[in-house]
Ligand SMILES: Nc1ncnc2c1ncn2[C@@H]1O[C@H](COP(=O)(O)OP(=O)(O)OP(=O)(O)O)[C@@H](O)[C@H]1O
């Protein structure tokens with residue numbers, strides 16, 4: 308037996324970090340031009356790995372929404388590169404970026420961004436149809452996901468007929484439907500009462516598996532106990548990173 312093999316058998320393996328789901332390098336964002344120019348992101352390098360729930364926290368205006376919009380390919384940086392689930396999206400045209408997003412990403416907007424004319428069921432099913440599922444499979448999966456977020460009795464309501472917290476959960480179901488590798492959310496618990504907020508974060512925590520991850524922007528310190536890692540932003544930079552030991556089940 309070689310020394311290397313003996314070592315491999317006697318030393319417990321180091322925890323293997325999950326694969327990188329999204330990586331940003333040298334990302335800057337400047338809104339506007341001339342005297343009105345605002346530097347929202349100074350120079351950010353960050354990666355989010357599978358197997359982890361990462362929180363992004365920081366004061367209002369520190370650049371959190373800007374950063375996740377760029378990581379998700381919803382906005383172009385002024386400089387720098389972003390790799391999303393293996394694709395360098397800063398090098399791709401809009402159509403290809405949208406295809407990467409559809410395939411790998413679920414995004415929960417702070418303002419929900421639901422289709423107002425569609426029922427809760429159709430809001431979720433439409434996204435699954437865009438991912439390529441048949442109408443029947445999309446409807447069945449949408450029904451199951453809405454049931455999972457506690458909206459099994461609101462399938463045929465339109466957004467205008469739902470409360471803020473219910474709309475937030477339709478948006479969550481839409482992001483989770485199709486089981487994307489990465490879910491990114493902006494203030495997903497802000498509009499929710501304590502109990503519903505805890506239910507939503509528990510559902511997002513359940514989405515974290517060895518091959519999937521979640522990145523959440525939040526001001527809500529109650530979410531910290533669900534996180535593996537907390538990134539702190541200030542003035543367009545990530546200024547601190549903290550790891551939290553989670554009991555793995
Ligand atoms: N479309 C825009 N045009 C010009 N400036 C913008 C635009 N969007 C954001 N900004 C500015 O960029 C900076 C970062 O904004 P961003 O929305 O990313 O902050 P945030 O950390 O998400 O804040 P909050 O916690 O209040 O949501 C702020 O100074 C903001 O005023």
Ligand SMILES: [Mg+2]
Pocket residue numbers: 371372373493
């Ligand atoms: Mg924001």
